[in-house]
Amino acid sequence: NAGVMQNPRHLVRRRGQEARLRCSPMKGHSHVYWYRQLPEEGLKFMVYLQKENIIDESGMPKERFSAEFPKEGPSILRIQQVVRGDSAAYFCASSPSPGLDFYTDTQYFGPGTRLTVL
Amino acid sequence: ELKVEQNPLFLSMQEGKNYTIYCNYSTTSDRLYWYRQDPGKSLESLFVLLSNGAVKQEGRLMASLDTKARLSTLHITAAVHDLSATYFCAVLITGTASKLTFGTGTRLQVTL
Numbered sequence A: 001n002a003g004v005m006q007n008p009r010h011l012v013r014r015r016g017q018e019a020r021l022r023c024s025p026m027k028g029h030s031h032v033y034w035y036r037q038l039p040e041e042g043l044k045f046m047v048y049l050q051k052e053n054i055i056d057e058s059g060m061p062k063e064r065f066s067a068e069f070p071k072e073g074p075s076i077l078r079i080q081q082v083v084r085g086d087s088a089a090y091f092c093a094s095s096p097s098p099g100l101d102f103y104t105d106t107q108y109f110g111p112g113t114r115l116t117v118l
Numbered sequence B: 001e002l003k004v005e006q007n008p009l010f011l012s013m014q015e016g017k018n019y020t021i022y023c024n025y026s027t028t029s030d031r032l033y034w035y036r037q038d039p040g041k042s043l044e045s046l047f048v049l050l051s052n053g054a055v056k057q058e059g060r061l062m063a064s065l066d067t068k069a070r071l072s073t074l075h076i077t078a079a080v081h082d083l084s085a086t087y088f089c090a091v092l093i094t095g096t097a098s099k100l101t102f103g104t105g106t107r108l109q110v111t112l
Helices: none
Strands: A005-007 A010-013 A019-024 A029-037 A043-050 A053-056 A065-068 A075-079 A088-096 A113-117 B004-007 B010-014 B019-025 B031-037 B043-049 B055-058 B061-066 B071-076 B085-092 B100-102 B106-111
Touching (some): A019 A113, A029 A075, A029 B100, A043 A065, B004 B085, B010 B019, B019 B031, B031 B071, B043 B061
Parallel strands (some): B010 B106
Antiparallel strands (some): A005 A019, A019 A075, A029 A043, A043 A053, B004 B019, B031 B043, B085 B100, B085 B106
């Protein structure tokens, strides 16, 4: 069973460009979470999605950031008009539907995408 | 707003020594997790603690939870170099859409 997959692993963008980060959850997982980690800091929650639904986007910046998890295909975190402050590692995590791993709801993390904005 | 604090932030210890990392959180939690992160890598799940008094052990690491004190500890016994990493605790509160709130992390360096 493959783990959570993210691509690209490294992404370099110039200021003003768009960044698209992709996440494929573990097989059988229908919940996806995005977190951001700034250098030397812990992870900060951004958004929680289920298929075709955004459940909680309380951690998303109000502008330039959006996320989706379509019926088919990976979840996408999109950052428009990137700025230097967007440079960070972006981690995706997935968890099973309640009932399959209800008692732990452990979130399994992908390898991350390290975004560098020049 | 939920706050999760860890201490120490940085820990340098010799092989063979014991030490404890502390994780305090500010509100009632349903579950507490410990993760390990190696430099440039993703997070590896170590433990999940579900109830007051829960204790989990894996090798040289032991985690415990005191929900009344809102405190979790990660105890390291007879440290070895391979344990060098950053350790995060994370708190989950159901009803908040299952998002994890992470602590600041403890960077552990085990020296020979």
